[in-house]
Amino acid sequence: MAPVCVLVGVMGAGKTSTGLLVAKGLGVDFRDTDSDIEATAGKPIPEIFVDDGEEHFRTLERAAVATALASFDGVLALGGGAILAEENRAALAGHRVVYLSVELSDAVKRVGLGTGRPLLAINPRATLKHLLDQRRPLYAEVATWTVVTDGRTPEQVADEILAELAGDRQPGR
Numbered sequence: 001m002a003p004v005c006v007l008v009g010v011m012g013a014g015k016t017s018t019g020l021l022v023a024k025g026l027g028v029d030f031r032d033t034d035s036d037i038e039a040t041a042g043k044p045i046p047e048i049f050v051d052d053g054e055e056h057f058r059t060l061e062r063a064a065v066a067t068a069l070a071s072f073d074g075v076l077a078l079g080g081g082a083i084l085a086e087e088n089r090a091a092l093a094g095h096r097v098v099y100l101s102v103e104l105s106d107a108v109k110r111v112g113l114g115t116g117r118p119l120l121a122i123n124p125r126a127t128l129k130h131l132l133d134q135r136r137p138l139y140a141e142v143a144t145w146t147v148v149t150d151g152r153t154p155e156q157v158a159d160e161i162l163a164e165l166a167g168d169r170q171p172g173r
């Protein structure tokens with residue numbers, strides 16, 4: 001069993017919102033490792049960071065990623081930092097991994113002022129710039145294809161993914 005596709009990308013790339021639309025379009029289940037982690041911990045992500053620290057969050061995340069990749073066959077969204085762990089990048093090999101790319105200005109517009117992302121609590125623009133610089137090569141490393149999301153709605157991005165998936169399933173491709 002394997003996910004139809006796995007969405008990766010930085011915070012604000014639209015993994016959760018676009019993933020839900022892709023799953024709906026395909027008529028399959030949607031799963032987000034962030035929700036799995038919250039269910040396991042019994043509390044929201046910001047509280048995990050405050051009470052237990054980022055390292056503990058990453059430990060829960062590695063377990064959530066491994067479980068979902070092995071046992072889920074719908075559309076799977078990962079948290080933006082999941083690709084930091086070598087173990088997770090290795091586990092993604094052989095899966096259809098869609099990198100939702102977004103540049104700094106759109107990412108800041110989308111998540112800069114929101115709550116719920118503890119890493120962005122202080123100076124979201126500078127933090128996002130640093131995370132993008134650090135992580136871009138890692139997203140590219142695990143991706144089997146990249147979809148640019150700047151200036152596009154989640155619906156437009158989801159439609160492109162659905163078209164690509166439909167093409168993938170055609171005989172001879």
Ligand SMILES: Nc1ncnc2c1ncn2[C@@H]1O[C@H](COP(=O)(O)OP(=O)(O)O)[C@@H](O)[C@H]1O
Pocket residue numbers: 009010011012013014015016017018077080110111149152153154157
């Ligand atoms: N393509 C897009 N265009 C504009 N806003 C978007 C887009 N994708 C997501 N958003 C908005 O950005 C915010 C973060 O989206 P989300 O799906 O949670 O991103 P991620 O899971 O990648 O962090 C949400 O408010 C969402 O509505």
Ligand SMILES: O=C(O)C1=C[C@@H](OP(=O)(O)O)[C@@H](O)[C@H](O)C1
Pocket residue numbers: 009010011012015016034045078079080081082116117118119
């Ligand atoms: O980039 C990160 O390190 C994180 C991204 C978040 O998920 P989204 O990318 O869905 O916002 C969430 O896993 C946590 O706040 C840490």
Ligand SMILES: [Mg+2]
Pocket residue numbers: 015016017032034077078079
């Ligand atoms: Mg998300």
